[in-house]
Amino acid sequence: MKHQTKESDQPYLSPYSIRNPNPIITLSACGETIYANAAAKTNVETGDTEGSDGLIPKKIVDTAVFAFANNEELVEIFQLKNQQYSFTFCPDIETNLVHLFATDVTKEVKYQEYCSVISAFSSALLDAHTEEEVAKTIASEAIARLSYVDCVVYLVDRKDHKLKQRAAHGPQNPKTPAGGTTGPSNLRFGEGIVGAAAMEKKTLIIDDVTKDARYVVDDAQRYSEIAVPIIAEGEVIGVIDSEHPEKDFFTKEDAKVLEAIAAISATSIRRSRAMEDSAHTEAKFRSFVDNAFGGLYIHRNREFDYVNERFCEMVGYTAEELLEPDFDMASLIIEPDAAAADAMEARTNGDRSPKSYQLKVKTKNGELRYLAVNTAILSDKNGYFTLGIALDITETIQSRQQLEEVVQSLEKKSDELNEFAHLASHNMRAPVTNLIGLLNHFDYQNPAAPLNAEILEKFGDTVDQLNLTLEEMHQVLRVRAQKSFNYNTVNLQDLVDGIRLRLSKQIKASRFRVVTNFEVENVKYEKSHLENLFMNLISNALTYRRNDGTPYIQIQSSRSGDHIQLEFKDNGLGIDLEKHEKNLFGMYKRFHDNPEGRGVGLYLVKRQLSALGGTISVKSEPNVGSTFTVKLISK
Amino acid sequence: MKIMVIDDDSTFLFIFRKQIEKTEEIEIVNESKNGMEALNALKSALDDRESWPDLIVLDLNMPVMDGWGFLDSYGDICSKASSNVPVCILSSTINQADFDRANTYESVKSFFSKPITSEQLHTMKKIAELY
Numbered sequence: 001m002k003h004q005t006k007e008s009d010q011p012y013l014s015p016y017s018i019r020n021p022n023p024i025i026t027l028s029a030c031g032e033t034i035y036a037n038a039a040a041k042t043n044v045e046t047g048d049t050e051g052s053d054g055l056i057p058k059k060i061v062d063t064a065v066f067a068f069a070n071n072e073e074l075v076e077i078f079q080l081k082n083q084q085y086s087f088t089f090c091p092d093i094e095t096n097l098v099h100l101f102a103t104d105v106t107k108e109v110k111y112q113e114y115c116s117v118i119s120a121f122s123s124a125l126l127d128a129h130t131e132e133e134v135a136k137t138i139a140s141e142a143i144a145r146l147s148y149v150d151c152v153v154y155l156v157d158r159k160d161h162k163l164k165q166r167a168a169h170g171p172q173n174p175k176t177p178a179g180g181t182t183g184p185s186n187l188r189f190g191e192g193i194v195g196a197a198a199m200e201k202k203t204l205i206i207d208d209v210t211k212d213a214r215y216v217v218d219d220a221q222r223y224s225e226i227a228v229p230i231i232a233e234g235e236v237i238g239v240i241d242s243e244h245p246e247k248d249f250f251t252k253e254d255a256k257v258l259e260a261i262a263a264i265s266a267t268s269i270r271r272s273r274a275m276e277d278s279a280h281t282e283a284k285f286r287s288f289v290d291n292a293f294g295g296l297y298i299h300r301n302r303e304f305d306y307v308n309e310r311f312c313e314m315v316g317y318t319a320e321e322l323l324e325p326d327f328d329m330a331s332l333i334i335e336p337d338a339a340a341a342d343a344m345e346a347r348t349n350g351d352r353s354p355k356s357y358q359l360k361v362k363t364k365n366g367e368l369r370y371l372a373v374n375t376a377i378l379s380d381k382n383g384y385f386t387l388g389i390a391l392d393i394t395e396t397i398q399s400r401q402q403l404e405e406v407v408q409s410l411e412k413k414s415d416e417l418n419e420f421a422h423l424a425s426h427n428m429r430a431p432v433t434n435l436i437g438l439l440n441h442f443d444y445q446n447p448a449a450p451l452n453a454e455i456l457e458k459f460g461d462t463v464d465q466l467n468l469t470l471e472e473m474h475q476v477l478r479v480r481a482q483k484s485f486n487y488n489t490v491n492l493q494d495l496v497d498g499i500r501l502r503l504s505k506q507i508k509a510s511r512f513r514v515v516t517n518f519e520v521e522n523v524k525y526e527k528s529h530l531e532n533l534f535m536n537l538i539s540n541a542l543t544y545r546r547n548d549g550t551p552y553i554q555i556q557s558s559r560s561g562d563h564i565q566l567e568f569k570d571n572g573l574g575i576d577l578e579k580h581e582k583n584l585f586g587m588y589k590r591f592h593d594n595p596e597g598r599g600v601g602l603y604l605v606k607r608q609l610s611a612l613g614g615t616i617s618v619k620s621e622p623n624v625g626s627t628f629t630v631k632l633i634s635k
Numbered sequence: 636m637k638i639m640v641i642d643d644d645s646t647f648l649f650i651f652r653k654q655i656e657k658t659e660e661i662e663i664v665n666e667s668k669n670g671m672e673a674l675n676a677l678k679s680a681l682d683d684r685e686s687w688p689d690l691i692v693l694d695l696n697m698p699v700m701d702g703w704g705f706l707d708s709y710g711d712i713c714s715k716a717s718s719n720v721p722v723c724i725l726s727s728t729i730n731q732a733d734f735d736r737a738n739t740y741e742s743v744k745s746f747f748s749k750p751i752t753s754e755q756l757h758t759m760k761k762i763a764e765l766y
Contacts, residue, residue: 422730426696429727430644430749437650437750451653458646 060087064098067091077105084109107253114257117145121261125268130276131155134268135166138240142261143169146254148242149222154187154194155230155238155269163187163198163239189236197227198236203255207248226250228258232266240265295371295390297322302329305385314371314392316363334368335360343375352377352384358393370397416480424473431466435459472600479607485526487635492518492557499535503542512542513552520557520564524635529608533566536601537628541570546623563614563631571625577618584618636763637664639688641673641705642725643697651692651751658756664688669697670705677712688720690763695726695733702726706740713742721766723747723759 060078067074067089074089084106090099124141128134135153143151154163165185190199196214197204206225209215215225222243230238240258244250289296295311297304304322312319315332336344340357347355359371371390378387438459443449496516500507507514523530538553545551549571556567575584585606609616614632638661642648648666655661664686667673673691680687691709695702702724713719721744724737729748737743744762747755 426728426730429729430696431646433727433749434644434646434650437647437654440750440752441650441653454649458649462646 060100063087064089064091064100068093068098077109082106110253113146114253114260117142118257118260118264120145122264125264128268129272131269131272132166134265134272135238138261138265139167139169143240143242146257149244151240151242152194153238153240154198156198156236158273161189163189163191163194166238193225193227194239194241197229197241198239201229201231201236203228203259205250205252205255207250209243223247224249226254226258228255228262230262230266230269232270237266237269238262295388295392297388297390298385299388300382300385303327311390314363314369314390315361316365316367321364332361333359334362340373347375347377347386359390369394420476427469427473428466431462431469434462435466438462475604476600476607479604479611482611485529485612487524488527489522489524490527490530491522492516492555493521495530495534496538496555499531499538502535503539506542510542510545510547510551512545513550514538515552515554516556517554518557520559523557523564523632525632526608526612529612532608533605533630536605537568540601541568541572541626544573545570546572560631562633564634566630566632567627568630569625569627574622574624574626575618575620576622577620581618585616636661636690636760637686637688638662638690638692638759638763639665639667639673639676639720640692641667641670641697641702642692642694643668644694647694647749647751654751654753654756658753658760661756661760668699670700670702670708672699673705674700674708674712677709677716681712681716687716687718690759691720691722692725692759693722695724695728703736706742710742719766721762723762725749725751725755 063074063076068091071091071093073091075086076089077084077086079085083104085102086105088101088103090101091097092099121137121142124137125134128137135155138153139151148169151169152165153167155166156162157164163186187195187198189195193204193206193209193212193214204225204227206212206215208223209225210223222245224247225241225243227239227241229236230240240262242250242254242258290308292308292310295314296306296308297311298306303325304327307319307322309319312322315322317327317332321327337358337360340359343355343357346353354374354376356372356374359373361369361371363369370393372393373388373390375386375388377384379385438455441451442455443452446452493516496514500514506512534555538555541553542551551571553568553570556569558565558567577584585602606616609630609632612633614630616628616630618626618628620626638655640648640651640663642651652663655663665673665676665680665688667676673693676686693702693705706722709722719742722740722742723745724743725747726733727749734746737746744766745758747759
């Protein structure tokens with residue numbers, strides 16, 4: 001064993017003799033005596049023995065004895081005065097000496113410690129999902145292992161941009177709540193050492209805080225401090241801060257390890273903030289979508305992929321029912337209008353432009369609803385899907401329909417009234433102008449003139465005509481105004497017999513025949529309407545008969561479904577339907593050159609029938625005859 | 636001057652005749668109860684130029700063929716006769732639509748409201764002389 005005298009900067013321990021119970025021992029490093037025993041003390045004049053117990057630490061002596069006893073070279077690391085030394089123990093059996101060689105390995109040991117701390121911290125961070133958890137992990141997993149007296153983690157509040165204490169590690173101050181924080185809980189940028197580090201975006205090591213005006217007194221006076229900003233994308237998002245009761249405690253190595261922790265944390269905090277943001281945004285969006293005023297749905301591969309609550313309400317199905325893979329879309333959509341059918345067709349042909357259309361849908365309980373639908377084609381990793389926005393426009397559509405009906409009915413009424421007013425004034429004017437014309441020719445000078453008698457006779461006729469016109473107008477108005485009807489059982493044969501009696505004079509004169517064949521004998525109906533119907537059709541047939549051969553009318557009744565059918569067939573003059581069909585049932589429309597025809601009868605008949613849901617139609621051929629077919633709903 | 640009058644109202648015709656009697660140089664060559672009768676009468680008059688009218692007085696509301704039906708068809712006969720007889724409408728209508736419609740016929744030269752007056756007859760005479 002040739003370990004010999006000390007090398008210049010090699011820590012060196014003077015030979016330690018096992019046999020000499022009181023050897024002179026000093027331990028030097030880099031030319032300075034860092035240990036000396038009692039025997040040595042007397043010989044060493046300038047050795048700095050402060051902090052030394054004056055003895056070689058027992059653990060070193062024990063190790064030397066162990067090495068000698070086993071005659072084995074040993075290497076051990078011991079801490080002396082905050083420094084780590086690697087000792088090599090070399091036993092020399094011949095001289096009964098153990099030679100010790102010491103090397104300062106403080107940096108290496110710290111480096112190893114830092115590596116293990118950073119590694120443990122990195123893996124602990126995997127479980128930190130919020131910035132709060134990241135801050136706590138910094139305090140508990142990193143700082144706690146780095147043998148600092150205390151540590152506080154500040155994060156920048158995103159609202160007021162202040163540095164806020166989010167986690168702290170073990171101050172030895174009993175006033176501080178367990179696991180709680182120490183120091184000021186809020187700091188502005190630039191305030192204190194922490195604020196200064198944030199402002200300057202760089203690590204600050206203060207060797208003696210009493211000489212730094214920026215220092216903010218903590219829970220206990222301390223002398224050195226390190227503040228390391230946590231920087232993400234060039235922006236300070238927090239500060240790791242530690243103080244120590246000794247001056248000059250923090251080194252560049254501390255700065256390096258804390259900067260490493262800060263860098264790792266920055267990534268983690270950014271990630272958790274992004275996750276919080278997106279979770280928040282998604283929750284907000286989800287709530288907006290779920291509670292949106294309109295119905296929203298996503299449709300994919302002919303199935304619903306998503307439906308919001310409003311859409312469920314609109315169609316009356318639950319979300320679960322709609323999302324069933326075998327939900328039958330056809331049971332929902334009743335009748336796509338032309339625009340909807342076009343849009344759907346275009347979709348199946350690959351058209352991806354936005355579409356708007358109306359859908360008539362049937363809710364689960366069979367109600368009809370109108371939806372205004374806007375659809376867009378979007379895509380995600382699973383391919384294309386349809387996003388639909390539906391608005392319930394049932395009420396709008398219904399009120400529009402009602403309005404349209406009212407408008408139509410009003411327009412019709414107004415047209416009818418206009419027509420009536422014109423016809424009435426015309427039909428009143430004609431006889432009135434005649435009365436005036438007749439009076440113009442009356443010979444007042446000579447009342448007995450034969451012309452006057454003729455004029456008076458005409459005057460009488462015209463007044464009768466005027467009276468008749470007034471009577472007709474009254475009838476027309478009454479039919480229009482009639483709102484309630486009395487249904488009575490009417491025997492059709494009795495009805496025809498009564499009319500035959502009233503027309504007996506003309507019937508006899510023209511040898512007119514009325515033939516009846518009533519399959520249905522009794523009809524429950526408004527009697528006055530039936531009388532008017534039969535009277536008009538029979539008297540028309542009589543008036544417009546042909547005088548060659550035997551004129552007749554043949555009347556039949558039969559049941560057809562829920563209504564009763566009446567047929568009036570004659571062999572009279574007939575009507576040229578090509579010319580007159582349009583006006584046949586109009587008011588004051590006459591087709592034959594006959595002074596008795598006044599053009600009101602068929603008009604009234606038609607109005608009375610349609611008032612009770614009935615219809616009248618005609619087939620006719622000039623000089624062959626006419627057949628009127630009436631359908632009425634009997635009670 | 637020869638007049639053809641087309642109207643189904645016997646009382647009006649009576650008054651019209653009395654009015655004509657009071658007016659000089661006017662003679663009724665034909666009375667028809669509707670457009671169809673009038674057309675037939677004009678056809679007969681093609682061979683009998685004595686009864687060919689210088690003026691037609693036409694009512695609108697008549698059965699079988701009304702005044703409009705007559706106006707639609709009577710051009711044919713006029714071209715056969717190569718004589719465009721002017722038409723005056725004499726009606727009790729006060730419907731603006733009727734006035735407007737009448738204006739669309741070139742043959743209609745004037746529109747009079749009943750009752751007939753001597754002034755109206757004089758105007759008709761002037762119209763007949765003009766054409």
